[in-house]
Amino acid sequence: LPINWWCLFAETDENIRRFAEKIFASDVKDEESRMELDPFDVAESCPISQQEMREELIQRESKESVEKRKKRLQRSRTISLAIPGAKTSASQLPAIKEVEISVPLYQSVPDFQRVAITGDYASGVTVEDFEVVCKGLFRALLIREKYMRTSHQRYLRTTAQYLRSIEGETWKEEDEVYPDFTFKEHDEDPFRTDNIPENLGYHTEMRDGVVYIYASKEAAAKNEPKDMPYPDRNIFVDDMNFLIALIAQGPVKTYTHRRLKFLFSKFSVHEMLNEMEEMKEVKNNPHRDFYNCRKVDTHIHAAACMNQKHLLRFIKKSYMVDADRIVHSSKGKKLTLKELFKKLNLHPYDLTVDSLDVHAGRQTFQRFDKFNAKYNPVGASELRDLYLKTENCIDGEYFATIIKEVASDLEDAKYQHSEPRLSIYGCSPEEWTKLSFWFNKHKVYSPNMKWMIQIPRIYDVFKSKNFISHFGKMLENIFLPVFEATINPQDNKELSIFLRNITGFDSVDDESKHSGHMFSAKSPKPQEWDIEKNPSYTYYIYYMYANIMVLNNLRKQKRSKVLVLCVYLILQYIKLSNCSISTVSDFGTGSSKHHKTGLLKKKSPVLQYLYYLTQVPIAMSPLSNNSLFLEYAKNPLLEFHQKGLMVSLSTDDPMQFHYTKEPLMEEYAIAAQVFKLSTCDICEIAKNSVLQCSLSHEVQSFGLHY
């Protein structure tokens, strides 16, 4: 990849920066006065822009000559119908054919009724605004493409084709980048060590929060890093500012709002015209129905991946078998399981799911603080340590066993997969070693599970307790071990094996907390960030992205067929206000997956439309939202699906939210019932979950076609 990509749009626009800062300020203010109109919001009817439009039309009517009118007509037609890379005709069909080719087993598009839209193209905004809007959206799409490509993440092919066509270039298949998750042959032992590559002996050092790779220590002393793309913070800030400004602009809001409404109407019309045809199609598809179409739980925390009943049963079972085993030690005193329960004044026989008290209830609604306490069974952190942690007196054996039981249920169900999250906190450099020790010792592997690393954004907590000196230290703890294992895998065998099973990183926290600090060129460097305050979301995301980008390039260059890590920035626990800033940075940094963003993107039509254009994966958990922030029937899942956004369903925390033995099926069943989804709809959502996930290509295509 050309390193000069980073300088794309490098002309720092002072106006944009200032506008973005104004928006940011008003966003902060908004937090206090919620009644004001959100700057990213657009009113349903939008009377002002309608009036503008009407005036524009009247003016046009009177002024415009027939000549000019024709020209405008032509131009707008060109804009709306131009197909990039179209070799045969100017109709929409080639794009569809492209899909057919890349999806070889899809039999044929049924003979659907279609609506042709003819006549003058009406964008819904004035011609001048339309040009500004399109240029803005074009630049936004290029920004995302840049961040995705430089970190070796997939970018939607159709969008890339359009972008190349607008630039007057030819799109080439070989230019495409995508992560390669294939790492193991069939029936190969996932824990084998004989195929671990040789050490490279490179030297790594973190500079200004980003890991740099040097051929040797000497090269590091001379500050001569190896020839690889490195990120540029100032350009990132500019890009962010541009996006913030873009999504707050009136005409862009109006235009994208109208486009989204149009998409929604298209869906409705298609459904009305072709519902029966689709249903026929579904019925004629042999062997395959909703039950045996593959689905992936795209967002689930390992520490809550079992349901409450399962955890309870496990606790009772462990007591029956292991009562006299030493399982706990505090202040040097060792306790057996029996003694531990005695100390807690409990007997497992008396335990019920109610006394276990891990289920979210009415008490947790809009109370994220209370929700977090639900992770402690019977309110006792000792039990959480024993049953739900990887590090404890028994080396996380119980936790590993529970997870393997969950995995074996998935394997039995055959068509269900999941991507559970394990935590790396960045508090100590030992964390990766300990986690990979746990993974290898207990052989926590299942073909139906891929692992994600979640990084809680709790620098402020560690700093206040003086565990770390500055934010840079936290970044070092998180990233240096991974670089080290990539460069010298023979010295880090366990971590290397663990990394083969990891597919991405994940950012976890309550995004509604507004840090009040805007990430700008003047923000302190990570090693200078030694105040107690948490850096802003954007700051976190930039440094996560920057390091993962370097890491991915290293892994891609130096090892063929090795795992490429992927930024999965998942917006967790978002309240309805002031989150647009965070999502902007996600859109920019090329986060591959979003969680619960439904709750925030509802507010910004521009972001929604950009998410649609690039098909950013969104993992939604309406049941979790229902317990925490948003009533089920008000969840935007259905609306997003109808607008064509790429949504999937995930459980988040079965321990806290679900009742039945099959949490993912429960999630699908409730969505199907409440939103009256057709088989077609739920199968499409299941398909999305497969496309979003990081299973190997093989399983993915299997999931879609067999």
Added chain:
Amino acid sequence: LPINWWCLFAETDENIRRFAEKIFASDVKDEESRMELDPFDVAESCPISQQEMREELIQRESKESVEKRKKRLQRSRTISLAIPGAKTSASQLPAIKEVEISVPLYQSVPDFQRVAITGDYASGVTVEDFEVVCKGLFRALLIREKYMRTSHQRYLRTTAQYLRSIEGETWKEEDEVYPDFTFKEHDEDPFRTDNIPENLGYHTEMRDGVVYIYASKEAAAKNEPKDMPYPDRNIFVDDMNFLIALIAQGPVKTYTHRRLKFLFSKFSVHEMLNEMEEMKEVKNNPHRDFYNCRKVDTHIHAAACMNQKHLLRFIKKSYMVDADRIVHSSKGKKLTLKELFKKLNLHPYDLTVDSLDVHAGRQTFQRFDKFNAKYNPVGASELRDLYLKTENCIDGEYFATIIKEVASDLEDAKYQHSEPRLSIYGCSPEEWTKLSFWFNKHKVYSPNMKWMIQIPRIYDVFKSKNFISHFGKMLENIFLPVFEATINPQDNKELSIFLRNITGFDSVDDESKHSGHMFSAKSPKPQEWDIEKNPSYTYYIYYMYANIMVLNNLRKQKRSKVLVLCVYLILQYIKLSNCSISTVSDFGTGSSKHHKTGLLKKKSPVLQYLYYLTQVPIAMSPLSNNSLFLEYAKNPLLEFHQKGLMVSLSTDDPMQFHYTKEPLMEEYAIAAQVFKLSTCDICEIAKNSVLQCSLSHEVQSFGLHY
């Protein structure tokens, strides 16, 4: 029981009759003009009655002397606080103690915070209206008590105590009647024949639609029936008219509406004050939680009691085992399973739940006609005959096997029971024989299942095809075989055994169909009803009630410890309009259980309040409603629960509505999620389901206390 009970309120009030007819007429008219105010409805604010109230208060203020006022105060206090059978004090406590006594294992009422309401009792209506209202409600309660007692059905003890106290009588425990479901010792073979009682040799004859019992044929010729209570149609009509008039009266609507609001507020206040206390209580309850608290599926159709996946699996399995078995015969031609599928142009291997097409979808919403077609797998009535019917070429073997598989799942789940419905149509006198042959041949018995008989109200269909000559014939076909088996069990062994497993009757149809005919003293007798039109709901219900009342008295008198049948009139598939008339007759006839009446009682506060006062069991299926008539979030389940009505959850048709392997748990889980029910709430609903059902007393108390 004294036969003169029937003459209670026998003074036929001409005014009431005329008023009721007027209401009925306006109800019919209403069907055309839905925009008008429903006569049973009350506006949320009710400005007219408020104004009346205000005027009354002003008048009172000015006129009333202090003396009079005191008297009024005293009187209203007496009315509101009088406790029947209270031996210790005039406080509310004795009633609670009563409950404690009858529920021996309930440990103690927790120390809840309570709100005391002091000061003058305000009914919300004027004193004059208040008296009229109370007298009306009193009479309504007595009417229900009469119909319940004469047919040996349980009547709420607390209500009975109040009624006796108002009458100045003493309530006695030995006066209570209740059905006795105990029919078999532990581990006794349910199909044993050696304990079948001797024949009685009585003679039965149907006269005017009711079966009469005579000592002999000669007694019948002389019209000298045995000394037993028989119903009186004119009194029934008078009672109905009274109830119709009552629920349409303004002051009664206002008063009951206010009482319901009051109940609702009490629930909210209790919840706010004691939620934590309740939760503590729940947590401290050892061994027992929502998962292992017993729950009964109170309304489920046998022909749809498996889920779609189960049916699909069974069809595939049957094909693997039985491909060459003769399973179908039409017009004398016999077909093997292989040939049948070939004829249908199908191969079971290709079948999916989509092609099976038994699940309700958006297409069925508000389309009951489409819904009924969903009972045919792959749209083929041949497969329905083969897999979901008791009478076919293989004597209903497949259907029996599927049901036994469902039963074995229930037994494995241990805490789940169900009451599936089987149909008797009344089209031929052979139906009972055939059904009991099926039951005995395949030994369709499970300790976790009790059977109900559903009687579709489709006289018009049979008459139009000339299967029966008049409505009386249909009644004969339905009831004579049951009387015959009760009197001469030795000649009807199979039916006798089957009857031991049946717990009630059920009326099935779309209640929204208004017959337009009002049941009155002038209505034709059943044997005179030879027109093609269907009799009204009330007419059906009266004749079902009348026969079951005689039957129950016969069974109770002549056989100790035999099964007593129970009227379970379940209002199926109700639309939101014009159904109050039907429910009135249910309230009168003492139906023990209601289904989906949520949809209609929402409209009449008077009926709702009467249902509350006598705790009429209501079985609700919000998922079924959601697919058919009413969106999930709008279902009145939560509101009814909060008002104190006795609601339970049921699945109705798992084949059509549910997705998971545990339909009843799915129903509970979705209700808990969408309505944010606490563990307390769902356990109370589960408790209600146990109290509503017809399991033996033993299992009931086991379900509640262990």
